[in-house]
């Protein structure tokens with residue numbers, strides 16, 4: 258038995274577990290602090306340079322929170338920083354990207370129906386996206402264009418849509434989505450370590466030295482922090498998107514991704530506006546419902562020509578196709594060296610199993626064509642059409 262896949266699976270579990278916990282802590286803090294900024298009031302503030310304060314009720318007691326700059330020369334202790342949750346999330350995320358997408362022949366990166374590229378090229382495209390994405394984003398917002406907020410925002414969105422489209426022409430839909438997400442996560446991490454943390458260090462140093470802080474530094478940090486805030490919902494969508502093959506697997510996957518990124522950022526905008534139902538409701542519900550409705554239509558593609566109904570396909574032929582194209586992975590004992598156990602727990606060796614998984618087979622083989630993985634078994638379009646016809650006839654097993 259090859260220990261490779263099992264070891265990879267255990268490592269995947271441990272890293273993903275860490276990644277999700279760190280991500281919850283990081284994004285949770287980010288949402289909490291942004292929420293705090295909105296609910297501060299000027300009543301009974303204690304400090305001359307106060308932004309406001311508020312009271313919280315949690316775990317059976319009251320918390321008093323005031324946001325303020327401090328008089329020169331005095332630093333409170335202990336002073337809590339929040340930056341290692343971000344670092345842990347990013348480092349574990351990159352580790353997962355390598356483990357899931359780059360190792361194992363980069364099988365999840367490739368889709369021969371999209372482009373015939375080799376694993377090394379696919380990995381180079383992936384890494385290039387992360388590094389290049391940061392360089393271009395940072396340069397744009399540092400340049401004079403970055404002074405014009407709406408224009409720089411429009412350019413950023415156009416680049417993001419262009420990237421989603423470009424990657425969808427090179428990588429499997431799932432890898433294209435994940436690289437857009439990993440790129441956004443990298444931008445957020447770059448913002449934390451190159452802008453937000455240095456500005457906080459400068460604030461601490463200035464306070465300690467009894468000097469005023471350079472306001473330009475903290476303005477730039479605030480801008481990058483706002484960018485991060487708007488990226489949270491799109492990134493979280495992408496991180497869970499690989500459970501939804503009708504999104505990344507669609508031929509319009511890049512457009513569905515763009516719609517959901519933009520609408521979820523608008524939902525975030527609704528939640529950022531002052532927390533009154535009058536302002537929050539229309540934005541959030543409007544952007545959320547419109548984005549979801551548009552994505553739904555794009556996923557269904559009602560304008561696409563209905564597949565021509567083929568002659569009935571005997572079940573024995575379906576079994577033969579599955580035997581040829583699927584069971585190297587989907588068997589109790591897979592023979593594909595990438596797997597030691599049936600992926601997703603899906604075994605396709607008996608008629609009952611084929612019936613039971615009929616709906617998922619439709620999603621994976623007909624709609625998204627995500628299966629067979631990277632088409633490692635060389636399934637033909639003709640075979641897909643035969644499976645589709647069998648499913649359309651109600652997946653009879655005799």
Ligand code: HEC
Nearest residue numbers: 582583586593600601603614617618621628629630633634
């Ligand atoms: C090279 C290995 C490989 C081959 C060949 C393969 N699959 Fe898969 N299959 C996978 C992997 C890996 C997953 C788990 C995907 C994931 O992580 O979401 C999977 C998941 C699935 C799922 C479950 C999806 C869900 O809803 O969770 C179905 C159904 C499926 N495959 C059907 C098929 C069919 C039908 C074929 C043959 C046409 C096939 N697969 C061929 C590797 C393979």
